[in-house]
Amino acid sequence: MAGANVAKSASSYPSPAATSPRRSISRWLVVVVLLCRPVFAATANAVAVAVAAALDADDPVRAAGGWWMVWGSAVDLGCLLVLKWAVGREGISLLDLVGARRGPLARQIGFGVLLIPALIPAIALLQGLTFLFYGGELPPQIALVDLPAWASIYSILFWPLLWAFTEQAIYIGYAYPRLEVLKGRSLLTAIVVILVWSLQHLALPFVPDAAYLVSRFLSVVPVAVTVIVLYRLLDRRVVPLMVFHWVADVFAALSPLLLK
Numbered sequence: 316m317a318g319a320n321v322a323k324s325a326s327s328y329p330s331p332a333a334t335s336p337r338r339s340i341s342r343w344l345v346v347v348v349l350l351c352r353p354v355f356a357a358t359a360n361a362v363a364v365a366v367a368a369a370l371d372a373d374d375p376v377r378a379a380g381g382w383w384m385v386w387g388s389a390v391d392l393g394c395l396l397v398l399k400w401a402v403g404r405e406g407i408s409l410l411d412l413v414g415a416r417r418g419p420l421a422r423q424i425g426f427g428v429l430l431i432p433a434l435i436p437a438i439a440l441l442q443g444l445t446f447l448f449y450g451g452e453l454p455p456q457i458a459l460v461d462l463p464a465w466a467s468i469y470s471i472l473f474w475p476l477l478w479a480f481t482e483q484a485i486y487i488g489y490a491y492p493r494l495e496v497l498k499g500r501s502l503l504t505a506i507v508v509i510l511v512w513s514l515q516h517l518a519l520p521f522v523p524d525a526a527y528l529v530s531r532f533l534s535v536v537p538v539a540v541t542v543i544v545l546y547r548l549l550d551r552r553v554v555p556l557m558v559f560h561w562v563a564d565v566f567a568a569l570s571p572l573l574l575k
Contacts, residue, residue: 340493341404348401349490349508352482353515355393359386360518380459380520384470384568387519391481398484413480413488413553420554427558433545434563437537448530453574455522456531460571467572475564479557486512486539487546488553501547509539538563 363379363386372378379386395409402412410416417423445454452458462470486508495504513535517528542556549555 340496342497344401344404345490345493345497348398348485349494349511351397352390352394352485353511353518355390356387356515356518357521359389359393360521362386363520376521376523377459380455380522381461382466383456383520384460384474385462385466388474388477390519391477394481394485398481398489401489409484413484413557414551415554417552417554423552423554424558426549426552427555427561430545430555430559431562433541434538434559437541437563438566440537441534444530444534448526453570454530454534455524455527456520457567457570457574459520459522462571471565471568475561475568478564479561482512483542483553483557483560487542487556491543491546492551505540505543508543509536512539 360379360383363382364375367375367378370378398412399409402409415423448454460470490511491504491508494507495501498504498507513532516531516535519531522528522531538560542560545559546553546556
């Protein structure tokens, strides 16, 4: 079970590059897991647009975009299936991957709550980017959202939980430490993860507008950088980062109701 030992070292210990032989980590499996999220996001967006068109929406692209915090959960479910398959090949579980057994879960969650103030610089940068591209107007990923009551409740209570768990498990729990072992350079690994993480959001939702696509890509960078820095500072703990990420997603889900 050498592969299992390597997988555990790559997600649970401070220096995977020092303890994990490169040959024990499958390059193609890391690529599949890393890219599954943008691929599923683009696919789910395309399906949502097709459904909106079939329902005779005046603008299927914008109509589908208004529901991205609902159909986005299909992206999560697809990614979790891929991730479960990938970690199963390494002989570990999803709970092992995110380090849920590294200490009392309540303590890890509480630690995540203490990290919330670290969001402030990222939110400030996001606000600056929004003003730069849209002035006083809301960006499309917020402005397009117009959901019935049941869908709004879902987007606030359930979407952030699934989204935060899956995104952190994919990019930070799985991809980052394994790429770090394969590449041997933390900075290059961080750049690759941030690029793919940002690319994913171009389809969440997709709007065929150059200013939107640039701003949407850039808007992910401050949060992704913050998460990676905290991951390295916190002895590579993932569960507190899920809590941190959940707070950011709840804020995003509330924005259409509070700001429109």
